Amino acid sequence: MRQDLESLKRRLPLLDYLRRQNWRARPVGARAEYVGLCPLHPETHPSFYVNAAKNLFYCHGCGQGGDLLRFVQLARNLSFPKTVAHLKQLLGAPEPSPEDALQEAIDFYRQQLEQHPEAMDYLHRRGVQDPRLIQQLSIGYAPGGRLRRHLSERGYPADLLIQAGLIHQGKDAFYRRIVFPCWEEGRPINLYGRSLDGAPPHRFLARPKGGLFAWSLAGHHANVILVEGLFDLAVLWQAGFRNTSCAFGIHLTETQLAQLSERPGRTVWLAFDSDPA
DSSP, rough: HHHHHHHHHHHSOOHHHHHHHOOEEEEEETTHHHHETTTTTTOOOEEEEEEETTTTTEEETTOOOOOOHHHOOOOOOOOHHHHHHHHHHHHHOOOOOHHHHHHHHHHHHHHHHHHHHHHHHHHHHTTTOOOHHHHHTTTTESSSSHHHHHHHHHTHHHHHHHHHSSSETTTESSSSEEEEEEEETEEEEEEEEEESSOOOSSEEEOOOOOOSHHHHHHHTSSEEEEEHHHHHHHHHHHTTOOEEOOOOSSOOOOOHHHHHSSSSOOEEEOOOOOOOO
């Protein structure tokens, strides 16, 4: 029962529940805290605090405090069993999946890209400058040390983040890396990170990479350009060569070879780097 209740609170964080009830708040401090008028008693000066990281509330006006379950009990005057039933009915959605966590990470990294000039400078130095292309490819930036806390505050449990490959040895898997999402049939299956500094330059999450990159677009062409890396692909797409796909290296998998061979008479132009592999 206790595990079920903790899962319930993770799936519907207190702050999200309050926002669904049109609670208006402003952030205070630097530790994911918010303050607004108390929903539990009339007041004119905000005294109701929510700690999103701890998923708890406390009102300095009426003295009430606790977690999501306690708030719903007080706000709706429900018994504990009816409170749990109400929240389960409100959720109605299945448990989050690793793909859900990947999508949340992609959105977070995209926001971070706009906030870190050094990441944008790196993209420009690599020849990727078109804002529309950056948006289309969902390119982001992983500063490191922030994703786990962000996703935890969104209700994702640590074991799910580990399963998704986003957490490694208790820390963010990516630090100071430009991030390209890898998609398959419209869903994220992996992330590629390119280091900005002296760390190992190329890294994927500990997940399958799938087939050729963006094959749903490039695979319609009779002539395909195949490159090693995603920066190569981005530069060619930017120049108008949307018949370009990426193999994530020079060693093609059986799935990738099958994709290239699925259309009789297709011409494949290899544009691999000249450095020794």
